[in-house]
Amino acid sequence: MELLKYVVKELKEKGADDVITSLNESLVKQVRFANSEINLNLSYNFSTISIFAAIKNRTISTSLKELTKEAADLTIKKIINNVKNLPKNEEYRGIAKGKFKYPEVEELNDKKVDDADPIDVVEDAISISKNNGALKCAGVFYITKSKDQILTSNNIESEEGRTHYYFSIRSLNSKEASGHSTSSSNVISKLDYKSAAIESAEISKQSLNPKEAAEGKFDVIFSPLAFAPLLVHTGNSASVYSLESGFSFFPKEINKEIASKIVTLTDDGTYKNGSGSGKYDEEGYPRQKTVVVENGILKSFLHNTTTAIKYKTKSTGNAGIISPEPTNFVLMPGNLTKEKMIKSVDNGILITNIWYTRFNNYLTGEFSTIPRDGTFLIKNGKILNPIKGLRVTDKLSEMYKRVVGLGKDLKQIESWEAESPTVLPYVLVKDVGISKPK
């Protein structure tokens, strides 16, 4: 904290109007495995001070990796020199003003983190996958321990410790038969890697010998893992910065109907045991829960202090200093079990994972993505057989209007394809476009 104080004091004395400094110290252990063997253990040990300064409405950011006064002096000098040549940031309106009372977030910091052994977890998971019928498996396990401190020129000073565990496993029974599952938690006691290993192996076995399927419109059940990348894009679209820069399919005005009545989306930076949870955002504003869509009606965008002032509203605690970012983006649950959902479908598809989602137009939400891992044809309420070679080609803005069923259980998902944290149930969407190569 002493070095943060020094940087803020020096920059203020040299003419900065606003300064945000934060120190992140993190120690990460990682184990990678493939072909049912551990192929690499890794560790990362990093300390970084991030610095943001606004001087006469000119905004600049940098970081400091050598945590010494001498290195800080050089960086401060460079900030002052560089900022002189910058044009004004016409969009900049300021940073949060403290003090704040921060929320108590449950299950953010696990005291048992130093005892957790990544090798034991992975070796157990490999055995479980094999014992449940997988020919081989691959994946990754991370254990992260970090400490953050923040100090700003606007009376904000705080710190928090965080821990996180992320486990991902893909079981395979042939080049065309595989299943993928993940588990993530901030506390080891709630990391359910065993269920993930079992689920991935079971999907893999069930997807053996897939058949070619037809093109057309199908009612599609997306598992939480499969819908998560689309929900990540939805969360990003909720940032007012995305709206301004052409990356959002949301309309520009709130209170518009954008989804079916059963769809409620929240961004919850205080979600218990949430991967994206914390006490404060990047400018030290308290994290909170924000209702983005309520029963299909767009209610709010995600803001930091600058965008909130511009749009005459309050910050939602989602700084990103330049761009507001989602924390834990939550699709609220419905009342269906997975079995009931399948039973309700006459002509449909169950998709358990997707891969390579790309947009043709972010404004309209036109996209396509490819089902990966177990994909199953549903006829008259029953799973008929695994299928292959499909592509989902649809419009996200329209798809949300066709959501007709939501599972009753929520699962927290982060994955290789879903880069920021989401929480969601199984999702049933009517008349989804399915195409195939010719």
Add this chain to the structure above:
Amino acid sequence: MQDLAEFTIKYLQKKGASYAEAKYQEIESNSFIIKNGSLDISSFDIIKGIGVRFILNKKLGFLSTNILEKDALIKQLENSLKMALKTKISEKVEFSEEKANRANYEVKQKIKLSNVSTDEKISILMAAEKEMRSVDTKIESTYIHLSDNETLNYYVNSDGSKIQSKIPTASFIYVISVRENGRTSQRYSEYGGGGGFEVVKNFKIPSLLKSEVEAMKNNLRYGKKPPQGVVDAVLGPQVSGIIAHESGGHPYEADRIFGREAAQAGGSFVNKDMIGYKIGNEAVTIVDDPTVENGYGFYLYDDEGVKARRKYIIKNGAITEFLHNRQTAKLMGLKSNGSARSNAFDKEPIVRMSNTFFLPGGYTEEELIEDVKLGVYIKNFMEWNIDDKRINQKYVGSECYLIENGKIKNPIIAPKIETTTFKLYPSIDACGKNLEYHAGDCGKSDPLQGIPVILGGPSIRVRRVKVS
């Protein structure tokens, strides 16, 4: 800090490691984001750190840190060695024997990046904004991100390799949204190359972005529905480049073939016995060449100390070579062909592409087009994807035109080609002379490593492809 890298190698050898390598890196970078004509943020950064990899009892370990103190590093090394020793269900890792290399090289900068003021860099972006706004259409939004960096690498391994390099690069990405007649169109693209500020000047950002807006306006204003069904297609260098990368490069990365990326970037339809397999027409030759001067994926020695060279992945339609690091080379009884890269010191080196492209043929683009009765000319694209075995792929055109009786006609809106590797490659019957290199950041591994690559090629002609 070179001492720290060398100390690490000796320390690991003393602890029984059969192989050790260390990469010390300093990366100095600048970046600017202009959104809707306003400078959102200017950033600069200097990152210094070390990445270390070792083999102990045939088990592989990697660690990285930016805390460049001996005591902290020793503690981290000890923990990593302990983890390796503890592992029971473990792959037996061996590397191919390779020559020890000593080298010191750099990419020359005609105009040194550090001599160019932030003012000058920003003024190019502002000029581009002005040019775009001069087109008679409604621009919904613009987003331009310009970056440059200078990277100093010092690599050392226990075989005796010592390689120092200095590689400057510059890149920019843009997303433009245009509205006409109640409909919108978007373009996203990236440009990048190795060198000094002359690279940025060569992008000709203001005129490039103006021409993008013009093309989008014309497409929205005058575009018609594309022909439906089986027709011929002439695909411009941006499209052939993404095809070369996605289905001409990725499936031949040997680590994917051996299943190492199964839970991340996926596997491959290719198996290790497919060398010699005829996958495409005689006209198809695809290479991966890290030594392309000023290429965005340029290097002369890879991140395992192996000398880089051009690899012919597909030659005259036949699979000829996979991309290898020292581990996959050993598995196939070969020497590495220098394809190991990490995107920075903090990530493990893995098998990657560099500058991957279709070799040019003997035709002008006009000659490719004049032999098409009915077809589509797709200059560039917006949406694309491919399955994780690298078979099922889709490209949606952005700036595109109808071809009728060998002539370019009216713009057409978003023609889609959804095909497979096995159908596409035999259908490519001719390549143009107009080789172009386009830039991309290729994602692979976990944690994700976005790495600079060239996606290149000339215009190519594809016979009888389904367009919708």
